[in-house]
Amino acid sequence: MKKCLWGLVFLALALSGVRSQSKYCGNEKCPTFYKEVGSNCVYVSTKTELNWQEARETCHSIDGELLTLPDANSLREITLHLQVLGVFGNEFWIGANDKEREGSWRWIKDQSDVPMGTPFWGYNLGSHQPQGKDKQNCGILDDGFGGVMNDMECHAELFFICEYVGK
Template identity: 75%
Template structure:
């Protein structure tokens, strides 16, 4: 009888631990295709490269939008995630652009302004110390750029890159 009671107590404790752990499991918080990264549910495309608009449309097809990075912590979290995935040497489209007005960068998810300069934007690692974005009218789409150590860069929107979506719901 004691073994039975101890067995039930052990089972109850194990179930309690599993239930409390599942509250924080990323698969519980994020829908299919997405993984928890910081406070966001993100999908990282590592098999298909698309232009910026194609990447955005693909995000929409899975109830997402291209990723917003409001601050340095968000950038750090996504770059750590890319390192874990083994794809930190690639470029990724994210949800910033200055298509409406040159030099006025905003996030497409909520139309908020993109924080300019360091820490989000890359700085030319060679030669003169020039901060991105510097592509003028030709480069209107934001990407995380391996040349800049995973910081943001402005790129021509027709280029083919992997991309990162964040879940926004239906």
């Protein structure tokens, strides 16, 4: 640990003006709290259940945002990671919502469109999720339903997944 700390001090002095490396040690890609999953650094909360807004604020407190799943590979990688962690079968808040306009699902990280249909959203009762209309405006990763997205009432208390975005 001392070796890493001194290395960080030296690195900080040598690279003054470059983004602080104080949360890293050695060749690690991800800062404290986060694990590398595919091309992202993610934090999976499995101890504390919060509502969607509280989960988002918690992610912000560790320089993150609720998870974005821009493509099928990202969805597959995080689902496999949850299986490795042994938390398969839970529901997790992610960074999707349609709070501004019903049915217009956006990622909060960059306001891009959330992919619809297969393989992202679950299929139930003859049609794809989201089906919650104006009562369910926040997105979840429903690992118990096969690792697909679903919509949920934002005040429900669930685990959550953050991705590192920096300061």
